[in-house]
Amino acid sequence: MSLLEVSTLRAGYGPVNVLVDLNLVVEEGEIVVILGSNGAGKTTTMRAISGMIARSGSITFAGQSITKSSPDAIVRAGIAQVPQGRGTFPELSVEDNLRAGAFVRNDDEIDEDLAHWFEVFPRLRERREQRAGSLSGGEQQMVAIARALMSRPKLLLCDEPSLGLAPLITQELFGIIASLNRDKGLSVLLVEQNANLAMKIARRVYLIETGRIVASGSSDELSADDSIRKAYLGF
Amino acid sequence: MERFLQYLFDGLSIGSVYALLALGLVIIYRGTGHLNFAQGEMALFCTYVVYQLGEWGIPIGFALVIGVAVGFALGAVVEVTLVRPISKKSPFAVFIVTIGLFQGLNWLDGAIWGDQILPNSAVSKQANFPTLFPSKDTDFVTILGAAWRLKYLGVLVLVLVLTAVLFFVFNKTKLGLAMRAVASNPESAKLVGIRTNRVLMFSWGLAAAIGALGGVVFAGINNSVNLGLMFTVFIYSSAAATLGGFDSPGGAVIGGLAIGVIENMGAGYFPEWIGQELKLGVALFVIVVVLLVKPSGLFGTAKVERV
Amino acid sequence: MKSLVTIHEGRAANWALRLVAGAAVIGVMLWVPTHGSNPLIDQFTNAFVLMAAAMSLNLLLGYTGQISLGHNAFFGIGAYATGIIVSRWGWSPLVTFPIAFIVAFVIGVLVSLPALRIKGIYLALVTLALGLVFPQFIKWRKLTWLTGGPRGLDNAGFNFSKKRRTYEIFGWNPFGDMRGQGAKPFYFWIAAGVVVITYLVCRGVVKSRSGRSLIAIRDNETAAAVMGVNLAGTKAMAFGISAGLCALPGCVSTILTNNVVPDSTFLSIAGSITFLIVMVIGGAGSLWGPIIGSGLYVFITQKTGDWSDEKNIPAIIRPFFSWAKTSPGTGIFAVTLIALMFVAPRGIVGVWHQHSPRLMRIVPRRAGTGTGTGTLVDTPVDDTVAGEL
Numbered sequence: 001m002s003l004l005e006v007s008t009l010r011a012g013y014g015p016v017n018v019l020v021d022l023n024l025v026v027e028e029g030e031i032v033v034i035l036g037s038n039g040a041g042k043t044t045t046m047r048a049i050s051g052m053i054a055r056s057g058s059i060t061f062a063g064q065s066i067t068k069s070s071p072d073a074i075v076r077a078g079i080a081q082v083p084q085g086r087g088t089f090p091e092l093s094v095e096d097n098l099r100a101g102a103f104v105r106n107d108d109e110i111d112e113d114l115a116h117w118f119e120v121f122p123r124l125r126e127r128r129e130q131r132a133g134s135l136s137g138g139e140q141q142m143v144a145i146a147r148a149l150m151s152r153p154k155l156l157l158c159d160e161p162s163l164g165l166a167p168l169i170t171q172e173l174f175g176i177i178a179s180l181n182r183d184k185g186l187s188v189l190l191v192e193q194n195a196n197l198a199m200k201i202a203r204r205v206y207l208i209e210t211g212r213i214v215a216s217g218s219s220d221e222l223s224a225d226d227s228i229r230k231a232y233l234g235f
Numbered sequence: 236m237e238r239f240l241q242y243l244f245d246g247l248s249i250g251s252v253y254a255l256l257a258l259g260l261v262i263i264y265r266g267t268g269h270l271n272f273a274q275g276e277m278a279l280f281c282t283y284v285v286y287q288l289g290e291w292g293i294p295i296g297f298a299l300v301i302g303v304a305v306g307f308a309l310g311a312v313v314e315v316t317l318v319r320p321i322s323k324k325s326p327f328a329v330f331i332v333t334i335g336l337f338q339g340l341n342w343l344d345g346a347i348w349g350d351q352i353l354p355n356s357a358v359s360k361q362a363n364f365p366t367l368f369p370s371k372d373t374d375f376v377t378i379l380g381a382a383w384r385l386k387y388l389g390v391l392v393l394v395l396v397l398t399a400v401l402f403f404v405f406n407k408t409k410l411g412l413a414m415r416a417v418a419s420n421p422e423s424a425k426l427v428g429i430r431t432n433r434v435l436m437f438s439w440g441l442a443a444a445i446g447a448l449g450g451v452v453f454a455g456i457n458n459s460v461n462l463g464l465m466f467t468v469f470i471y472s473s474a475a476a477t478l479g480g481f482d483s484p485g486g487a488v489i490g491g492l493a494i495g496v497i498e499n500m501g502a503g504y505f506p507e508w509i510g511q512e513l514k515l516g517v518a519l520f521v522i523v524v525v526l527l528v529k530p531s532g533l534f535g536t537a538k539v540e541r542v
Numbered sequence: 543m544k545s546l547v548t549i550h551e552g553r554a555a556n557w558a559l560r561l562v563a564g565a566a567v568i569g570v571m572l573w574v575p576t577h578g579s580n581p582l583i584d585q586f587t588n589a590f591v592l593m594a595a596a597m598s599l600n601l602l603l604g605y606t607g608q609i610s611l612g613h614n615a616f617f618g619i620g621a622y623a624t625g626i627i628v629s630r631w632g633w634s635p636l637v638t639f640p641i642a643f644i645v646a647f648v649i650g651v652l653v654s655l656p657a658l659r660i661k662g663i664y665l666a667l668v669t670l671a672l673g674l675v676f677p678q679f680i681k682w683r684k685l686t687w688l689t690g691g692p693r694g695l696d697n698a699g700f701n702f703s704k705k706r707r708t709y710e711i712f713g714w715n716p717f718g719d720m721r722g723q724g725a726k727p728f729y730f731w732i733a734a735g736v737v738v739i740t741y742l743v744c745r746g747v748v749k750s751r752s753g754r755s756l757i758a759i760r761d762n763e764t765a766a767a768v769m770g771v772n773l774a775g776t777k778a779m780a781f782g783i784s785a786g787l788c789a790l791p792g793c794v795s796t797i798l799t800n801n802v803v804p805d806s807t808f809l810s811i812a813g814s815i816t817f818l819i820v821m822v823i824g825g826a827g828s829l830w831g832p833i834i835g836s837g838l839y840v841f842i843t844q845k846t847g848d849w850s851d852e853k854n855i856p857a858i859i860r861p862f863f864s865w866a867k868t869s870p871g872t873g874i875f876a877v878t879l880i881a882l883m884f885v886a887p888r889g890i891v892g893v894w895h896q897h898s899p900r901l902m903r904i905v906p907r908r909a910g911t912g913t914g915t916g917t918l919v920d921t922p923v924d925d926t927v928a929g930e931l
Contacts (some may be wrong), residue, residue: 075428089419103426339876346866
């Protein structure tokens with residue numbers, strides 16, 4: 001049984017369907033990347049999985065259907081999303097941002113987790129009292145990731161984490177994501193335009209075009225394919 | 236000095252009422268970005284309910300609890316049935332709906348309770364609108380020669396205690412965190428699993444409940460309730476929220492107290508120029524000055540967009 | 543959508559249609575003041591007053607996308623301009639119109655400028671405060687020498703000589719019998735004249751160069767600012783014109799009653815809300831909206847005016863209203879207003895535009911020559927206008 005199975009997914013905004021017939025799978029413990037150009041439906045896929053928009057078809061997570069679930073039920077089930085453009089709570093302090101991430105939890109280990117993620121992101125600990133909106137882009141992206149992790153997800157959805165970040169910072173972030181996957185077995189579904197970097201950390205890759213998956217395979221297979229390499233990797 | 240203190244006390248007491256209504260305005264504005272023009276009229280409806288309960292012989296403390304509960308229900312129902320579906324259409328439509336509510340609730344009060352000042356010896360068992368605090372002419376404390384009537388002082392204390400409680404709820408509880416998260420970024424709030432709809436419903440309910448408290452307290456100060464009671468209170472509260480910053484609950488309270496003091500000092504020290512007639516002009520003046528000097532208000536975050 | 547009738551613009555059928563519509567309007571306008579009963583003439587005159595006020599408010603919405611809750615103040619400025627000038631100095635009421643316009647224009651610009659510099663709810667707030675302050679200001683004791691304080695001013699309208707005087711044109715007597723306080727047909731024509739002027743100014747502003755460009759870019763103010771449009775200034779100008787126009791029906795109201803008092807309905811905040819209701823019910827953002835809305839408003843208030851007495855409520859709906867201690871008119875309008883936002887945010891005109899093609903369609907000559915729909919705002923109100931409220 002795969003962790004996440006999406007089949008014949010249709011979703012969109014109002015009467016317009018952005019996704020027409022989308023199928024993908026994320027296995028437990030792997031990093032999967034969705035590549036595609038602007039408007040191909042990457043963000044829509046993420047929002048459909050998180051339950052933020054109307055959708056039909058079938059989405060199964062850890063054996064449970066979440067096709068009809070509300071966003072909060074999906075977070076409770078174990079999916080956390082880092083939205084595109086970071087989506088922090090700019091008026092709230094860094095610490096409150098992280099605490100908001102633990103909103104669905106009722107256990108008493110929240111403080112421990114907070115301390116733990118401040119270990120992983122020491123730069124956030126230095127700024128825990130600052131308003132998130134006053135942080136740099138890279139730091140805000142860290143806030144968004146740490147916030148998502150505070151819900152103790154089994155699957156992390158990351159929507160273009162590299163957007164608007166300097167290459168060095170992007171590399172650092174991808175390093176963190178890779179190590180989370182390696183050390184803690186966190187499954188990650190990543191959406192990216194920056195194909196080079198993403199394919200380095202991903203085990204498997206999907207290519208999406210106008211709402212459909214047009215190709216899939218391991219990173220090595222796809223980067224060996226000439227036409228795909230030209231279109232998406234640019235060399 | 237004695238005069239100054241007297242105006243200060245009166246101003247703080249009446250300002251407490253503005254602070255309550257302004258708090259309600261700010262809570263709704265932060266959550267949804269709408270200015271609830273019906274805030275005052277929702278409070279007035281609850282005030283009439285409390286009056287009616289008093290007529291039926293229910294003690295004020297208990298009547299107040301029911302009135303506040305009615306306020307909460309009214310606010311929540313308005314959000315769920317009117318504001319939420321309409322806000323998908325346009326902010327303009329929400330504005331019109333709050334105006335319709337303003338008009339409709341005021342009409343409803345008149346239709347049920349008539350348009351005279353109540354309690355009215357002809358129809359009421361009560362002599363005065365019931366107050367929470369000792370309200371006889373002899374119930375006052377004297378501070379440096381200025382008298383502070385206990386029913387006025389009580390209102391201020393009530394507001395300060397309530398503010399402290401709200402401050403605690405906003406900043407130290409999960410519910411408060413959810414409210415702040417929704418105000419800051421509703422989309423992300425959903426993504427971390429906050430049921431934003433419930434939070435908004437609760438926010439409207441809370442705002443209306445606080446407003447109901449303000450209405451009852453104000454009617455108590457006035458000894459009566461009438462259809463026009465909340466018009467001016469609403470505009471003072473808006474001025475208070477503008478002064479304090481529309482996204483700052485603390486600012487709303489300080490703004491409310493400040494407006495009360497400014498209004499009373501103005502009318503007291505310049506009776507010839509401002510007097511009772513032009514007290515309302517103070518509110519207009521404050522709004523315009525704040526917009527010219529610091530549009531985000533004293534404690535608001537500068538999200539104001541200039542054009 | 544298939545229409546029952548299709549008419550091509552410029553063809554004979556189109557001209558016939560225009561001719562019939564025009565003839566109907568002219569016919570009513572000529573018949574009412576000369577042959578209508580006095581109450582009927584009054585209803586028309588009152589509708590014209592409301593119409594002009596709502597049109598001025600509508601101009602503001604269509605042009606800046608914002609709403610004023612203080613137009614009662616500008617209406618009142620007009621009412622008092624006429625009242626003061628006529629009653630204190632004895633000038634003719636007709637010369638007070640331009641003066642009222644200018645005073646309201648200046649005050650409108652001054653008050654709106656700080657709010658218009660900032661996006662958001664602030665114009666509504668400032669104008670609401672203005673609307674509430676206005677009656678208080680009039681009653682201010684420092685101004686009693688001018689405004690007459692709470693008692694207001696008397697003898698503020700026309701005062702013709704006691705002798706019977708008529709102006710006949712080929713046996714047609716449009717102004718009626720002008721004696722003493724004047725004649726109802728004469729007031730009818732003054733009110734109608736104000737409506738025509740307001741309509742022409744609104745059209746002129748909307749079709750003007752700056753008007754067109756501002757409406758086009760209304761929803762992207764940053765773009766406008768980049769293009770070098772002095773937004774706050776242009777908007778304040780629009781607000782000023784709207785305020786000035788709203789003063790004109792105010793002048794008429796004083797002439798009609800021959801006096802002015804600070805607590806009359808249209809001078810209080812209830813006036814602003816009435817203008818708003820008229821505009822929204824007719825169709826906010828469309829030139830014809832206020833015209834239809836005001837007619838309907840006057841009709842309904844006239845019908846329900848005496849419903850506070852239970853016996854006057856039609857038997858069929860009496861059970862719904864018999865418990866009320868006050869007349870249900872206001873309640874009906876409040877409920878209508880809220881319901882309209884759900885089913886037809888663009889009011890009656892919007893409903894007409896939505897459904898009329900099924901009955902009849904007028905095919906425009908070429909793209910861009912206009913379809914004669916008389917729309918003030920090209921984009922639908924429900925998703926663009928007042929994006930900033």
